[in-house]
Amino acid sequence: IPVSSFDYVVFGATGDLTQRKLLPALYQRFRDGQIPESSRIIGASRTELGTEDFRARARDALLSFVPAGDIDEAKLRGFLDHLFYVAVDALGEDGWGELKRMLDERPDRIRPFYLATSPDLYGAICRSLDRHGLIGENTRVVLEKPIGKDLKSARAINDAVGAVFPESQIFRIDHYLGKETVQNLLALRFANTIFERLWNADVIDHVQITVGETVGVEGRAGYYDTSGALRDMVQNHILQLLCLTAMESPISLDADSVRDEKLKVLRALKPITAADVQTVTVRGQYAAGAVGGQPVTGYQTDLGDHPSSRTETFVALKLEVRTWRWAGVPFYVRTGKRLPKKHSEIVVQFRASPFSIFPSESFGREPNRLVIRLQPEEGMKLEVMTKDPGPGGMRLRPTNLDISFEEAFKQRYPDAYERLLMDVVRGNATLFMRRDEVEVAWAWADTLLKAWAERPEPPRPYAAGSWGPTAAIALIERDGRTWHEEL
Numbered sequence: 001i002p003v004s005s006f007d008y009v010v011f012g013a014t015g016d017l018t019q020r021k022l023l024p025a026l027y028q029r030f031r032d033g034q035i036p037e038s039s040r041i042i043g044a045s046r047t048e049l050g051t052e053d054f055r056a057r058a059r060d061a062l063l064s065f066v067p068a069g070d071i072d073e074a075k076l077r078g079f080l081d082h083l084f085y086v087a088v089d090a091l092g093e094d095g096w097g098e099l100k101r102m103l104d105e106r107p108d109r110i111r112p113f114y115l116a117t118s119p120d121l122y123g124a125i126c127r128s129l130d131r132h133g134l135i136g137e138n139t140r141v142v143l144e145k146p147i148g149k150d151l152k153s154a155r156a157i158n159d160a161v162g163a164v165f166p167e168s169q170i171f172r173i174d175h176y177l178g179k180e181t182v183q184n185l186l187a188l189r190f191a192n193t194i195f196e197r198l199w200n201a202d203v204i205d206h207v208q209i210t211v212g213e214t215v216g217v218e219g220r221a222g223y224y225d226t227s228g229a230l231r232d233m234v235q236n237h238i239l240q241l242l243c244l245t246a247m248e249s250p251i252s253l254d255a256d257s258v259r260d261e262k263l264k265v266l267r268a269l270k271p272i273t274a275a276d277v278q279t280v281t282v283r284g285q286y287a288a289g290a291v292g293g294q295p296v297t298g299y300q301t302d303l304g305d306h307p308s309s310r311t312e313t314f315v316a317l318k319l320e321v322r323t324w325r326w327a328g329v330p331f332y333v334r335t336g337k338r339l340p341k342k343h344s345e346i347v348v349q350f351r352a353s354p355f356s357i358f359p360s361e362s363f364g365r366e367p368n369r370l371v372i373r374l375q376p377e378e379g380m381k382l383e384v385m386t387k388d389p390g391p392g393g394m395r396l397r398p399t400n401l402d403i404s405f406e407e408a409f410k411q412r413y414p415d416a417y418e419r420l421l422m423d424v425v426r427g428n429a430t431l432f433m434r435r436d437e438v439e440v441a442w443a444w445a446d447t448l449l450k451a452w453a454e455r456p457e458p459p460r461p462y463a464a465g466s467w468g469p470t471a472a473i474a475l476i477e478r479d480g481r482t483w484h485e486e487l
């Protein structure tokens, strides 16, 4: 279904995010016929470029980052015709007049401003948009993460943007919310009767969330070393996954109903203070090793030999959601760079059956597990105990009720940005974060960062290509549980 005509203005147009994610996502939407012909995508950044140069760069980016099978030369050319470029100095006056002239040509358009720049510039860009009269009823602003690096800086950004845009026009992206399988969590929980009845501490033993990556810091060492895994992945993506898993049913799918429920989960998260930091948290930093058979260097070398960096590239945490529904159910989460494979999943492990009628040689009582595979190989499976076929007696083993989304739907899985970029045009903020969510998540993260800062020991080294420091295994095994083994 086509969206309304728009002028999408992308600040940071020559940057990595625009080239890798935003342009490919917009191309895919164009290829699917969702973008009306008269729409424009206007790149803006400080670099002096003409529209033709920008189109040539965009073409290279699309050829690199769109799967070859999705490149259709006629569509590609058609898409490039929608691209324009204006050199704009975010901190000065240059270029704003030209941008205004272009936008004034079509004042009735939906006009999203996507800020794919450093967050330090968000306030300045918003003030300039206001000063140049570019904000109206049809405008929206999209903020990429990170929104700050702690509560104080997040508030400063939110204040600066909020001084110019009302909250209803601010779209804070967490691209995990645009992933198909993450949205599927809502369908799983609230469009089926079987799970929701069991979704509580009476039946669930614990929940695990793993987001594993094989990449290291790549070209982002400057940013990453001031961030670390807690700020980069946990404060946003992992807490959002936890919210969707743990929240109560919203009264509808409208943006505020969903966000109100997520906010309650964030508020119920037990802060991790200095007293329990050693028992419920593990920080790691990758050392040299091998990923997928390829030798790779350690984090300190990736930074350009920086032996004193204490930034964590891996985190494992045991979290508590202090509500009636979840009292006593731990949420174990872990994420890291340079792990053995790119693999993200949520595992809901049910309590073991209370008593076994089967003889012990039947191979025990594996608990049921619901495994939600977020990426890759998106799908879901429920591990159930079954009888081994054959006359050999009542021997039990776990087997899977397994849904592979690729097989079930036989269609391309859109990238998260495709959905989110179009939701901005539609004005649907359900999959975006509200100011209070971001700030409560930062308040929680700040407490943990402060507790870590008080400790003398650096993050524990782990070999690239392993599942993090052994202490992460101990974190869960101390409780008589194990990380989901299929990983």
Ligand code: BG6
Pocket: 145, 213, 232, 233
């Ligand atoms: C980003 C982080 O938000 O998410 C990156 O800044 C991380 O460090 C990326 O690599 C992971 O996203 P995805 O979609 O590849 O799982």
